[in-house]
Amino acid sequence: MRLYLAGPDVFLPDPFARAARLKSLCRAHGHEGVSPLDDVPDMPAAWRDLPEARRIALCNEAHIKGCDALVANLTPFRGVSADVGTVFEVGFMRALGRPVFGWTNDPRLLFARTLAAHPARRDGTDWRDADDMLVEAFGMHDNLMIDAAILASGGTIEAEDVPPEARWTDLRAFERCLARLAQPSG
Amino acid sequence: MRLYLAGPDVFLPDPFARAARLKSLCRAHGHEGVSPLDDVPDMPAAWRDLPEARRIALCNEAHIKGCDALVANLTPFRGVSADVGTVFEVGFMRALGRPVFGWTNDPRLLFARTLAAHPARRDGTDWRDADDMLVEAFGMHDNLMIDAAILASGGTIEAEDVPPEARWTDLRAFERCLARLAQPSG
Numbered sequence A, B: 001m002r003l004y005l006a007g008p009d010v011f012l013p014d015p016f017a018r019a020a021r022l023k024s025l026c027r028a029h030g031h032e033g034v035s036p037l038d039d040v041p042d043m044p045a046a047w048r049d050l051p052e053a054r055r056i057a058l059c060n061e062a063h064i065k066g067c068d069a070l071v072a073n074l075t076p077f078r079g080v081s082a083d084v085g086t087v088f089e090v091g092f093m094r095a096l097g098r099p100v101f102g103w104t105n106d107p108r109l110l111f112a113r114t115l116a117a118h119p120a121r122r123d124g125t126d127w128r129d130a131d132d133m134l135v136e137a138f139g140m141h142d143n144l145m146i147d148a149a150i151l152a153s154g155g156t157i158e159a160e161d162v163p164p165e166a167r168w169t170d171l172r173a174f175e176r177c178l179a180r181l182a183q184p185s186g
Helices: A015-028 A045-049 A052-065 A084-096 A110-117 A144-152 A172-182 B015-028 B045-049 B052-065 B084-096 B110-117 B144-152 B172-182
Strands: A002-006 A032-034 A069-073 A100-104 A120-123 A126-129 A157-159 B002-006 B032-034 B069-073 B100-104 B120-123 B126-129 B157-159
Touching (some): A002 A015, A015 A032, A045 A052, A052 A084, A052 B084, A052 B144, A069 A084, A069 A172, A084 A100, A084 B084, A084 B144, A100 A144, A100 A172, A144 B052, A144 B084, A157 A172, B002 B015, B002 B084, B015 B032, B045 B052, B069 B084, B069 B172, B084 B100, B100 B144, B100 B172, B157 B172
Parallel strands (some): A002 A032, A002 A069, A069 A100, A100 A157, B002 B032, B002 B069
Antiparallel strands (some): A120 A126
């Protein structure tokens, strides 16, 4: 299968080396990995005149449309949740109706991560933060739209307990997604 | 137009009053607002057996599919970026090819918000955080996938400089989205 490799991996110090490593693991599992850093061979000429950020976004959307499934690195990024660029892409692929898999190197659930980072108080059966905003407590890895979409699409979320210093290098949970994609579903 | 009202507004202390207020403003501008809290009249019976979080997610996806456009509250939520549930829905509607509008009560760009919250250092022309991850510097309100998708869809991002204590009550930027949706595009 052609797999779109979504994640904040593009922000790593050597994103091309990271993409090559992810693609190599895809090949080992019988898949073809597509990185956000890849060129779009048939890019419309008009896109060349766009600001770089807008061109990158349209290329990523084109890559997702050209893939059979999406594998998202949902490891929390600068906060309690996954990188928002990655989450946008999860929602995009979900609307296309194709499988989405997620992996994270932080095995804690969203509720535990939020309470650890934001002071919250009990309010009956709810928890509320300093802005009086509800803390989601559904026993999910991240916001319910993300977890539920992945499950409804036929995917899974693979979580690994990785020490902080290896959070952006450990690929065991990613490989578990690839192994699951190699199996007949159901 | 039928407008899906995406945002962390559902986490406010009285989310039903908030939804009623947003819908009332939609009506004043000639639109029909659809809240994530609304019932799905023709909900498949099988969804009733799902865990609550998964049922909510499928209902929200159904609401989005039933709307002509999406208006997203992108005010930063528990961190430097928009609420990830909202961002998922922006990506979902973008893949459906319909207009997406965004509004935020924090006028600072993502780069400024990130540097204010996360220690970063210069690395040539780049900025990198404590994990050596690149800080995006494209002059956009949020991650490039979000801003660029909104612009490509025909929408805009309306930002208002709102003091922190009114960040979850001020609706001027939201109303500007509604006014723009009432105008012929182009």
